[in-house]
Amino acid sequence: MIRTLQAAVAILSVLLATASPADETCMSPYMAKIVGQEDFVYIWTLGIDGVGDGQDKLVTVDVNPASVSYGQVVSFTSVGGRHEAHHSGLTDDRRYLWASGLDTSKIFIFDIHTNPAEPRLHRTLDDFVARSGGVVGPHTNYALPGRMLLTGLSNNRDHGGRTGMVEYTNGGDYITTHWMPTDDKLQGAVKSGNFADGYGYDARALPRRNVLVTSSFTGWNNYMMDLGTMMADEEAMKRFGNTMVVWDLHARQPKKVLDVPGAPLEIRCAWGARRNYCFTSTALTSKLWLIYEDEAGEWQAKDVADVGDASKVPLPVDISIAADDSLLWVNTWNDGKTRLFDISDPHAPRQVMEKQIGEQVNMVSQSWDGKRVYYTSSLLSNWDKTESTGGDLQYFKLYEWDGETLTPKFHIDFLAEGLGGPHQMRFGSYALYGKSRPQQTVAAGTAQ
Amino acid sequence: MTIAAVAWLAVIAALIPRAAAAPSDHDHAVPQALAPGYSALEFDPPAPGGYALPPLGKAADGPVLDSSGKARRLHDYLGDKLVVLSFIYTRCSDVNGCPLATFVLKGVQDRILATPKLEGAVRLVSFSFDPWYDTPAVLNRYASHFRKPEFDWRFLTTHSEAEMRPILDAYGQWIVRDYDDAGNYLGTVSHLLRVYLIDRQLRVRNIYSTSFLHADTVVNDLRTVLAQTRRDSNLE
Numbered sequence: 001m002i003r004t005l006q007a008a009v010a011i012l013s014v015l016l017a018t019a020s021p022a023d024e025t026c027m028s029p030y031m032a033k034i035v036g037q038e039d040f041v042y043i044w045t046l047g048i049d050g051v052g053d054g055q056d057k058l059v060t061v062d063v064n065p066a067s068v069s070y071g072q073v074v075s076f077t078s079v080g081g082r083h084e085a086h087h088s089g090l091t092d093d094r095r096y097l098w099a100s101g102l103d104t105s106k107i108f109i110f111d112i113h114t115n116p117a118e119p120r121l122h123r124t125l126d127d128f129v130a131r132s133g134g135v136v137g138p139h140t141n142y143a144l145p146g147r148m149l150l151t152g153l154s155n156n157r158d159h160g161g162r163t164g165m166v167e168y169t170n171g172g173d174y175i176t177t178h179w180m181p182t183d184d185k186l187q188g189a190v191k192s193g194n195f196a197d198g199y200g201y202d203a204r205a206l207p208r209r210n211v212l213v214t215s216s217f218t219g220w221n222n223y224m225m226d227l228g229t230m231m232a233d234e235e236a237m238k239r240f241g242n243t244m245v246v247w248d249l250h251a252r253q254p255k256k257v258l259d260v261p262g263a264p265l266e267i268r269c270a271w272g273a274r275r276n277y278c279f280t281s282t283a284l285t286s287k288l289w290l291i292y293e294d295e296a297g298e299w300q301a302k303d304v305a306d307v308g309d310a311s312k313v314p315l316p317v318d319i320s321i322a323a324d325d326s327l328l329w330v331n332t333w334n335d336g337k338t339r340l341f342d343i344s345d346p347h348a349p350r351q352v353m354e355k356q357i358g359e360q361v362n363m364v365s366q367s368w369d370g371k372r373v374y375y376t377s378s379l380l381s382n383w384d385k386t387e388s389t390g391g392d393l394q395y396f397k398l399y400e401w402d403g404e405t406l407t408p409k410f411h412i413d414f415l416a417e418g419l420g421g422p423h424q425m426r427f428g429s430y431a432l433y434g435k436s437r438p439q440q441t442v443a444a445g446t447a448q
Numbered sequence: 449m450t451i452a453a454v455a456w457l458a459v460i461a462a463l464i465p466r467a468a469a470a471p472s473d474h475d476h477a478v479p480q481a482l483a484p485g486y487s488a489l490e491f492d493p494p495a496p497g498g499y500a501l502p503p504l505g506k507a508a509d510g511p512v513l514d515s516s517g518k519a520r521r522l523h524d525y526l527g528d529k530l531v532v533l534s535f536i537y538t539r540c541s542d543v544n545g546c547p548l549a550t551f552v553l554k555g556v557q558d559r560i561l562a563t564p565k566l567e568g569a570v571r572l573v574s575f576s577f578d579p580w581y582d583t584p585a586v587l588n589r590y591a592s593h594f595r596k597p598e599f600d601w602r603f604l605t606t607h608s609e610a611e612m613r614p615i616l617d618a619y620g621q622w623i624v625r626d627y628d629d630a631g632n633y634l635g636t637v638s639h640l641l642r643v644y645l646i647d648r649q650l651r652v653r654n655i656y657s658t659s660f661l662h663a664d665t666v667v668n669d670l671r672t673v674l675a676q677t678r679r680d681s682n683l684e
Contacts, residue, residue, distance in 0.1 A: 092657065093622045093640050146620060146642065146655030147504065169504050170620055176502040207659040208484060210491040250665060251499035273481070434624035434638065 035368045039064045039437065040074070040116055040428035043396055044088040044099040045420045046378050052418030053078055056085035058099060058110055058119055059419055060428070061396060061412065063372075066446035067437065071398070071410035073417060075118040079108050084224070084381055088424045089141030091148060091170045094432055096122060098148055099424075100138035102380075103224060105129050107138055107150070109172055113433045117441075123172050129156050131174040132166040136220055140202050146170055151200045154220035161199035161219035161239055180214070181245060181254040189245065193259030199241030204267040204278060205249050211299070212249040213278050213291055215264040216241020227383040240284060244291055246299040258301040260289050267291075268321040268328070270346070275325055277346050281307060281316035288316075288330065290346050305341060305349040308332055317379065318363040322370050327352075329364045333379050336361045336392075338406070355406050358392045360385050365425045366401075373399045373406065377414075378421030388415075396422050483544040485552045485661045493664055496671035503651040507533075507644070508618030511611050512575070512604040515591065517584040522575075522615060523650065525602055529571045530670050531646040532556060535621045537578035537637055538590045544658050545641050550574065552643070554594045555663030556670075557601060563667075570670055572601040577616055577623055578637060579606045619644065619652075647673050 041063050047055040055078040062069040083101025090097050095113040100106070107125040114120065128150075129136055137153035147170060152163035164179040181189040182198035189196070199216030206213070217223070218240045222230055230236045242261040245254050262285030269278035277292035288305040307330055308314035314332035321328050321343075328341045328349065336358045341349040363376045375397045378384055385393060397411040414422050430437050484490065509523040525531065534553055540546035553572050560566045574591075576582035582590075587603040595601040606612040616623065623639040643661055645654040654669050 093620070095622060145657040145660050167502075171505070173505060175504060176500070208490055210493070248494055248499075251494035253494070253499060434626070 033368065034427050034429045034432065036429075036431075037064055037066075038367060038372075038427040039067070039430055041365075041374060041396070042088070042097055042110075042112065042119060042426045042428055043376060043422045044085050044424045044426075045076075045414065045422045046085045046381055046384075047078075047082040048381070048394075048415075048420045049082075051415055051420050054420075055079060055081060056083050056101065057420065058088075058097070058108075059396075059414075059422065060117060060119060062117070062441075063374075063398065064437070066443055067441050068443045069441060070443070071412070073412060073419070076419065077110065077119055077121055079106075079121060079124070082381070085420075086380070086423055087139050087141060088426055089148070090143060090426055092143040092145055093170070096170065097426055098141040098150075100128075100141060100150065102137045102139065102153060102220070105136050105138055107141075107172075112428055116428045116430050116433065116435070125168075125172055128166065132164065132177045135164045135166050135177060137163070137223070138166070139200070139217075142203050142205075144205070147175060149203060151203045151214065153200060153217055153223065159220040161197065161216065161222075161241055163198065163200040163219070165200065165203065165214070176252075178252050180216075181257055186257070187254050189254035189257050191257045193243075193257070195242040195259050195261075196257045197241055197243050199243065201241065201263075201265055202267045202280075204269045206269050206276065206278070207249065208273070209276055209293065210249045211276075211293075212247040212252075213267050213269070214245045214247065215260070215267050215280055216243050217263050217265060217283075223380055224382060227380075237284075244280065244289075244301060246291070256299055258291065258299065260291075260301050261285060262287065264289060265317065266319050268319050270321065270325040271323065272325050275346075279319060279321065279328055279343070279346070279349075281319055281330055283315055283317070286310035286314055286316055286332075288319075288328075288341065288349055292346065302347075304347055305351070307339065308335065308337070317361075320364045320366050320373075322366070323368060327370070329366065329373065331357070331361045331364050331375070333360050333362050338364060338373075338375065353404075357397065358395055359388060359390060360393065363423060363425055365427070367427075371401055372409075373401050374425050375399070376422040376425060378423045381421070384421055394419075394421050396425075483548050483658050483661070485548050485555075485658075485663070489662055489664050493668050496668045497675035499672060501645070501653040501669060501672055501676075503647075503649075503653060504655065505652055507531075507646045507650045507652050508615055510606075510615035510618070512606055512615075513584055515584050515588050515603050519607075520604075522604070525571060525573050525604070526646055526650055527648055529569055529600070530648065530673055531571050531573055531644075532666060532670070533573045533575060533619075533644040533646055535575050535577055535616065535619070535639075535642055537576050538582050538586055539578065539635055540637070545639070548658060548661060549641060549643055550594055552661050552663050552666065553601070556666050557594075557596060557599050559663055559667045560670075561596065561599060566667075566670065566674070568600075569674060570600075572599070574601070574603050575615075576603070576605040577612055577621070577639070579608055579612055581635070645669055645673070648677065 043059040057078040059076040084103035088099035097110040109123040110119040111122040135152035138150040140151040142149045167175040180198040201215040201217035240263040262282035264280040287303040315334040317333045339354040394414040398409040399406040534549040536546035626634040626636040643656040
């Protein structure tokens with residue numbers, strides 16, 4: 001097989017807005033995509049005191065069945081101390097992985113192209129708060145052309161939820177800050193409901209509509225607080241985001257503030273060329289929401305489905321949309337379940353299955369074809385469960401999805417391995433960089 | 449090739465541009481959706497001058513060859529005008545890659561020629577990252593299909609890969625040459641399309657890729673940078 005065919009199996013491509021990539025389903029539309037078998041999953045992992053070296057680390061797992069180390073940790077890079085490892089993202093050329101810490105606001109930039117099996121810490125940004133003018137808690141690391149957009153969760157004035165988004169060059173140089181619109185400073189946006197809280201969390205772009213959509217969570221005071229303490233604190237529970245904002249992507253200007261009460265978290269937008277909508281889940285009210293452009297060209301928000309029984313606080317966390325926009329995986333952290341919704345009619349999602357993944361479950365990432373579904377368990381250091389009832393607390397798991405059933409393929413116990421609490425997953429591949437898997441790692445009798 | 453690989457290729461051919469997909473037996477295959485830059489914009493772009501384009505860093509320099517084969521520096525073409533710089537190679541056959549960049553730059557040229565206020569203020573530069581094939585003569589032939597005689601559109605190449613690479617690295621334009629298993633260069637280059645807007649202070653002011661590149665937005669950005677430059681001049 002010529003090397004370009006290998007490159008095609010996992011490809012560095014120029015991208016179309018109309019293409020249909022899948023965890024690739026969760027990625028920026030500006031980014032090169034892996035469309036075949038991914039070689040590695042990079043897992044940004046929370047350090048836990050007494051577990052291994054106790055530090056936050058980027059863990060690399062070999063996930064290619066053609067490898068001799070399939071299903072094994074092949075390397076990890078600790079970053080020194082604990083920073084509240086949470087989310088990570090790739091630059092548009094996929095050469096670098098950015099991983100941020102919600103507590104210390106440090107950003108760790110890993111080189112993943114020189115040796116995809118062993119990411120190397122390339123640069124650390126330790127002045128995010130000062131450079132941004134007071135944004136705290138870098139969360140989403142989102143690729144735009146030649147630059148990275150980082151959403152914040154908090155600020156250094158009161159450590160509450162008011163925050164902004166910060167742009168950097170791919171090389172890690174600060175560009176600018178965009179503060180979220182608030183009641184007292186709407187910045188030209190239309191407040192369409194009751195709230196303009198200025199909170200932030202996730203961001204996703206729909207370039208064909210020149211739209212950027214953002215969601216809202218809570219500030220440092222809450223996300224660093226013990227979960228039980230916070231839930232018993234009536235005032236603290238009032239300080240969660242109730243908004244999503246539709247921005248002019250090109251101008252980076254807020255256009256409309258939408259009411260989405262109950263902490264809307266991850267945003268996943270449809271990929272179809274004429275599908276102008278995104279989904280989110282609300283953590284506190286346990287619902288799926290649709291953010292969509294109506295026939296008049298106005299962006300609207302409405303709740304379209306319940307996720308489990310809200311009275312039992314299932315706590316929806318990560319979601320993952322299928323390549324053809326027909327299905328949406330929805331994880332609920334508290335009960336450790338994954339649920340699958342048929343979203344063929346985005347205005348009326350229908351749950352079609354659910355499965356217990358672990359004692360807690362947070363992130364879900366699927367391959368381009370949707371046949372491989374990966375899960376991790378950790379949410380936040382002070383919210384994660386610590387007392388295991390079944391030895392299934394902190395893990396990385398792979399399932400195969402055949403359209404009806406999730407079949408477990410392998411799992412790695414991150415506590416037993418001395419690694420920590422696994423969180424965000426990103427995929428890696430040799431072929432993205434014109435490289436081939438080293439011959440000594442190819443399993444006998446397999447083709448790459 | 450395994451059966452699984454064949455299946456993957458079918459999916460890939462249907463969904464993505466050909467930049468890194470297999471040549472030869474797949475060339476004839478599947479109709480491909482065109483990038484937004486080939487059609488009318490699907491949205492009303494923000495008004496020129498009504499938004500900021502903060503600098504993204506310094507535009508790098510390096511040795512280049514002009515279309516007559518004369519040795520020059522890239523900075524010889526930057527600084528006196530706003531510049532739209534595109535990295536291409538002429539053998540690129542991915543319709544949503546280099547041909548898109550050149551199509552959009554031609555659209556920028558046409559819009560500027562129709563806008564007296566912009567004439568003389570903008571230069572287009574197409575820079576080849578295939579010096580082995582894209583000699584000045586080849587670039588001249590390529591340019592003749594797109595450049596209007598009265599417009600300032602330069603086509604540049606380099607003496608060698610060694611001279612070209614540092615320039616590409618400095619701009620973050622990453623490329624991968626495609627080889628077969630015997631190590632033979634296939635003449636194709638996998639890359640992420642990048643186009644840069646550079647101001648008179650040699651600062652990058654915007655970067656465009658396939659989903660983002662459109663003549664209307666590029667011209668609006670040029671007008672935005674010009675408006676800011678004029679405002680700054682008035683303040684001095």
